[in-house]
Amino acid sequence: MTSDRVSSVMVVDDEPGIRTALRANFLRHGWRVEVAGSVREAISHLEGKEFDLVVTDIRMPDGTGMEVMRATRQLSPGTAVILLTAYGSVPDAVSAMRDGALDYLTKPISFDQLQATAAKVMQVARQAPVEDDSLASGIIGRSPSLLRALQRARSAASTNADVLVEAESGTGKELLARFIHDSSDRRNKPFVALNCAAVPESLLESELFGHARGAFTGAVSAKPGKFELADGGTILLDEIGEMPLHLQPKLLRALQEREFERLGESRSVHVDIRVIATTNVSLAAMVERRQFRSDLFYRLNVIPLSLPPLRDRKEDIPALAKYFAEKHAAQSQTRAPQLRPEFLDRLQTHSWPGNVRELANFIRRVVTLSDAQDIDAGCFDREFQVAARSSNLSSALAPVLSPATLAGTPIRELERLHVENTLALTDGNRTHAAVMLGISLRTLRNRIREYGLPPRRVA
Numbered sequence: 001m002t003s004d005r006v007s008s009v010m011v012v013d014d015e016p017g018i019r020t021a022l023r024a025n026f027l028r029h030g031w032r033v034e035v036a037g038s039v040r041e042a043i044s045h046l047e048g049k050e051f052d053l054v055v056t057d058i059r060m061p062d063g064t065g066m067e068v069m070r071a072t073r074q075l076s077p078g079t080a081v082i083l084l085t086a087y088g089s090v091p092d093a094v095s096a097m098r099d100g101a102l103d104y105l106t107k108p109i110s111f112d113q114l115q116a117t118a119a120k121v122m123q124v125a126r127q128a129p130v131e132d133d134s135l136a137s138g139i140i141g142r143s144p145s146l147l148r149a150l151q152r153a154r155s156a157a158s159t160n161a162d163v164l165v166e167a168e169s170g171t172g173k174e175l176l177a178r179f180i181h182d183s184s185d186r187r188n189k190p191f192v193a194l195n196c197a198a199v200p201e202s203l204l205e206s207e208l209f210g211h212a213r214g215a216f217t218g219a220v221s222a223k224p225g226k227f228e229l230a231d232g233g234t235i236l237l238d239e240i241g242e243m244p245l246h247l248q249p250k251l252l253r254a255l256q257e258r259e260f261e262r263l264g265e266s267r268s269v270h271v272d273i274r275v276i277a278t279t280n281v282s283l284a285a286m287v288e289r290r291q292f293r294s295d296l297f298y299r300l301n302v303i304p305l306s307l308p309p310l311r312d313r314k315e316d317i318p319a320l321a322k323y324f325a326e327k328h329a330a331q332s333q334t335r336a337p338q339l340r341p342e343f344l345d346r347l348q349t350h351s352w353p354g355n356v357r358e359l360a361n362f363i364r365r366v367v368t369l370s371d372a373q374d375i376d377a378g379c380f381d382r383e384f385q386v387a388a389r390s391s392n393l394s395s396a397l398a399p400v401l402s403p404a405t406l407a408g409t410p411i412r413e414l415e416r417l418h419v420e421n422t423l424a425l426t427d428g429n430r431t432h433a434a435v436m437l438g439i440s441l442r443t444l445r446n447r448i449r450e451y452g453l454p455p456r457r458v459a
Helices: 016-028 039-048 065-075 087-098 111-127 129-137 144-157 173-182 201-209 245-257 283-288 294-300 314-332 341-349 355-369 377-397 411-425 430-437 441-451
Strands: 008-012 032-036 053-057 080-085 103-106 163-166 191-195 234-238 259-261 268-270 274-279 303-305
Touching (some): 008 016, 008 039, 016 032, 016 111, 032 039, 039 053, 039 065, 053 065, 053 111, 065 080, 103 111, 144 173, 144 303, 163 173, 173 191, 173 234, 173 274, 201 245, 201 259, 245 259, 283 294, 314 355, 341 377, 355 377, 411 430, 411 441
Parallel strands (some): 008 032, 008 053, 080 103, 163 274, 163 303, 191 234, 234 274
């Protein structure tokens, strides 16, 4: 959805000639412009007005552009920042990019380049990326912190630089990676994802780089790896922190040279790919603990990105909840329920440690288990009471279900205990228990008979 509102920019530079030239350029392109000749004046403007964009010089008599950027982040989190720098201060600008600046331009300034970068800011601000892009990317929300992350992702998409996304589990890191791919000139080429934590260590090298026939036991035919399949497009290395140390040198070479050898071959394979890596842990901290190679970290961390946790963008929760309710209803071929305002208010009071993924699963559970077309505050309270009982039960069972105790316990006995506990949590409601267990009601009834569980209320 677009808007006809006038875009606003503040230009911060101590040189009057540059301020005048930039002001005239932005006015010619339809922007509303404020100017400031010092850090103090810029902060004063930020305290009184909101801007879509701040363009600031790095070196000024009373401070630096970094101070302007920090003040912008504090006073107007949704505002993008572009830094202007002389050649000698490029390292400062690169450091600022790592701290969240959208872009930096070197003097003398190219107005065409400045407008191209500024246009990306307005493309995000006017589109509400959210719902317009949600069908393609699944990213829903209008909060300033999310918009800022998407602005930076769009800027990264216009380059071929490798990207590292560090964010908590459940925030949507893979969705952001797809967003970057879909916003880039590689959008019509493959997007290939590999979850480094989900592949057995013994098979990970083959999954990455492929193998020749007979390269190892079971390799009955040649197979291309993910790098080869992604040629021309984007490869996502999800949970890169799980990459074994012994494979990291080969991955580093593949990233640096864009070439590798399949297992069992000596011929090099060249590829043209953009690499996006994601992690829910701090790779810098892993480097300090010598659990991750520093050279690989710096090679991946060309453009660092992050996504805000759901607790920092609670204004997006109602839109997300409605989206998940409608999505689940469509999958179930049922009519989407009405989420009452008091239910949405309750959602915003929860901290959601599992982030968007936890919210999605919660909405699915509520919609599945509720027979009503109106989901009210009572539904929220009931589900969290069940969750609380589950948590208490898990705590009570912790000594019983410790790894030492589980070892050697027959699978049949563990399944019996799991079914029995789930029935207890649902007060014997077999329909609800079957949903929670992910099995059919008929299968649950068979398990109850098979394990000789006591009869309970049948739903």
